[in-house]
Amino acid sequence: QVCTQVPYRCYSTPGVGQVQVDMNSETGVATVRLNRPPVNSLNLDVLTELGIALEKLDADRTCRAMVLASAVPGIFSAGLDILEMYQSTPERCVAFWRALQDAWLGLYGSRLVTMAAIEGHSPAGGCLLAMSCDYRVMADGKFQIGLNETRLGIVAPFWFEDVMLNTIGHRETEKALQLGAMYSAQQALSIGLVDKVVPLAEVMPTVQGELKNWLQIPDAARVITKTSMRKQVLDRLRSQKEKDAQFFADFIGRDSVQRSLGAYIASLQKRKS
Numbered sequence: 001q002v003c004t005q006v007p008y009r010c011y012s013t014p015g016v017g018q019v020q021v022d023m024n025s026e027t028g029v030a031t032v033r034l035n036r037p038p039v040n041s042l043n044l045d046v047l048t049e050l051g052i053a054l055e056k057l058d059a060d061r062t063c064r065a066m067v068l069a070s071a072v073p074g075i076f077s078a079g080l081d082i083l084e085m086y087q088s089t090p091e092r093c094v095a096f097w098r099a100l101q102d103a104w105l106g107l108y109g110s111r112l113v114t115m116a117a118i119e120g121h122s123p124a125g126g127c128l129l130a131m132s133c134d135y136r137v138m139a140d141g142k143f144q145i146g147l148n149e150t151r152l153g154i155v156a157p158f159w160f161e162d163v164m165l166n167t168i169g170h171r172e173t174e175k176a177l178q179l180g181a182m183y184s185a186q187q188a189l190s191i192g193l194v195d196k197v198v199p200l201a202e203v204m205p206t207v208q209g210e211l212k213n214w215l216q217i218p219d220a221a222r223v224i225t226k227t228s229m230r231k232q233v234l235d236r237l238r239s240q241k242e243k244d245a246q247f248f249a250d251f252i253g254r255d256s257v258q259r260s261l262g263a264y265i266a267s268l269q270k271r272k273s
């Protein structure tokens with residue numbers, strides 16, 4: 001068990017945490033694995049845990065990089081837990097949204113080199129997490145990635161849109177968001193949504209190899225550059241967090257949105273039967 005070996009430090013209880021953090025003090029690289037079977041859907045608890053983990057890593061001066069991955073085979077993350085949005089209360093919706101905002105601000109604004117190891121499906125909120133890293137390596141094959149919100153009858157908020165714009169540009173974002181497009185790894189590579197596509201078994205070694213390049217750059221210069229590139233998008237959310245959370249709760253509470261979500265949940269269940 002990797003967590004118990006020196007020089008690894010483990011921020012979560014092995015086998016218990018829904019966000020497992022293994023910190024290798026020798027390399028300064030932490031691996032953060034989402035661990036909420038069956039599909040790593042992001043509920044209030046997971047988002048809170050993720051936000052705290054990112055905060056701790058940022059404060060750990062021995063940590064220089066973070067790999068975001070999954071402990072669940074075949075899935076990076078299925079995105080936000082739809083059950084947090086369906087038949088919920090306004091208070092819970094606001095708390096849920098704040099946890100998402102904080103986790104995202106921690107990830108997109110992290111001083112660390114951040115890399116996504118996408119070893120499975122990565123729709124919606126899963127795609128947001130991946131896009132918020134500095135670099136993405138995705139497994140080739142059947143897995144899909146994208147912001148599919150419109151297919152659920154919901155709308156990707158402005159900060160999801162901003163991150164996608166910064167990743168793949170205006171024209172591709174316009175198409176991707178309106179259509180709620182989901183891309184294969186090869187398609188994602190062709191529009192710049194991911195940086196490298198390799199066979200599943202090579203995702204982690206490829207991430208580790210790429211990290212070596214990034215870690216050759218002096219931290220201070222890299223961090224100043226990253227901050228300068230991302231500040232505008234981060235500040236846009238920071239300046240209107242409460243308004244954004246309230247808008248989310250109001251929007252999700254609409255009858256028409258609830259009907260769409262209910263139909264989408266039923267379609268997910270029907271797929272299985």
Ligand SMILES: CCCCCC/C=C\CC(=O)SCCNC(=O)CCNC(=O)[C@H](O)C(C)(C)COP(=O)(O)OP(=O)(O)OC[C@H]1O[C@@H](n2cnc3c(N)ncnc32)[C@H](O)[C@@H]1OP(=O)(O)O
Binds near residue numbers: 079152248272
């Ligand atoms: C102003 C308004 C702003 C709103 C902004 C909202 C922003 C972000 C939105 C989101 O992130 S919404 C989430 C969107 N996610 C999806 O559409 C993914 C849906 N899931 C799938 O397509 C598939 O599950 C999968 C990820 C491709 C995996 O397929 P697999 O065959 O491996 O697993 P399933 O059998 O389909 O699923 C197992 C089990 O999990 C349930 N489930 C799947 N995804 C979610 C989810 N996102 N939230 C909650 N539950 C989910 C699925 O229904 C199955 O449940 P059971 O039938 O076993 O009870």
